[in-house]
Amino acid sequence: MLGGWLALLGAGLALLPGCRGAERQRAASPPRDRFIPFSPFPARAPAWSPDGKLIAYVRPEGDRGDIMLLDLEKSRVWALVSDPASDDCPAWSPSEDAIAFHSDRAGSVDIYVAPVKGGPAKRLTRSPGFDGFPTWSPDGKRIAYQSDALGQMDIWVMDANGHHKAPLTTSKAPDTTPAWSPDGKLIAFGSERAGSSDIWVMDPSGGNPRRLTTSEENEWRPAWSPDGARIAYVRSHGEETAIWVMNAAGSAQRRLTAPGARYYDPSWSPDGKRIAVERWGPEGPVIGWLGLGPAAPSNRG
Numbered sequence: 001m002l003g004g005w006l007a008l009l010g011a012g013l014a015l016l017p018g019c020r021g022a023e024r025q026r027a028a029s030p031p032r033d034r035f036i037p038f039s040p041f042p043a044r045a046p047a048w049s050p051d052g053k054l055i056a057y058v059r060p061e062g063d064r065g066d067i068m069l070l071d072l073e074k075s076r077v078w079a080l081v082s083d084p085a086s087d088d089c090p091a092w093s094p095s096e097d098a099i100a101f102h103s104d105r106a107g108s109v110d111i112y113v114a115p116v117k118g119g120p121a122k123r124l125t126r127s128p129g130f131d132g133f134p135t136w137s138p139d140g141k142r143i144a145y146q147s148d149a150l151g152q153m154d155i156w157v158m159d160a161n162g163h164h165k166a167p168l169t170t171s172k173a174p175d176t177t178p179a180w181s182p183d184g185k186l187i188a189f190g191s192e193r194a195g196s197s198d199i200w201v202m203d204p205s206g207g208n209p210r211r212l213t214t215s216e217e218n219e220w221r222p223a224w225s226p227d228g229a230r231i232a233y234v235r236s237h238g239e240e241t242a243i244w245v246m247n248a249a250g251s252a253q254r255r256l257t258a259p260g261a262r263y264y265d266p267s268w269s270p271d272g273k274r275i276a277v278e279r280w281g282p283e284g285p286v287i288g289w290l291g292l293g294p295a296a297p298s299n300r301g
Contacts, residue, residue: 056070
């Protein structure tokens, strides 16, 4: 459901395609577009494997989607998960032996985990509404996700086998799209608790929430760099969306993509030199990567 997932992100976010987020800056001199496509086929929601050899992504077909794997060295593509329903938002386990994703194959949207070597996907959640956007803890023992199980979008956590589910946030405003930091000490997420959607971080227990962005635009779908020093995210204004990056403490925010297309779902390469993204243009959705210039100095405490 290309636009449908975003309706569940939060009341304040516009309906947009992708597994995603969106935004725009009024820059005096917009950046040169560094996007390099590597998929000639329709493709969305890329996720780089921890060893950098594979890209998991969604192959859209109408209102449905399959989880696919792309071997970057051999240019080989195969289906990891194929189902008549819509599967979306793949996330690699740290050990690279499993991929979590969300799917509406049981009617509601729930989180599943599929083994990379093949085999049936296991259903982890059974909410009557929406459970999605899974992110693994660095030790692979837990999965954080967004859920409306309490009547609004909150960040939840569960064991990797689906046991011991618990909310981490219970804000009156939507909290969405969590991303676990590489050192396991923080979870970044999008939240509308200050008005528009901003990027926040919190402890894995849900405590000590801190706001990193203060733009009047909508920002969400954070993605940590492998060293934990930077966060890429999506910012939107109206129908325009762009990929931005900042230091992990919220400083040195800069736009990576030029106007003229819509970008979603940043996923860092393991060496931190590129970011895989989904791009929507006249040809529809394709995936590719953005090359990065020198990193801004980090002022993390």
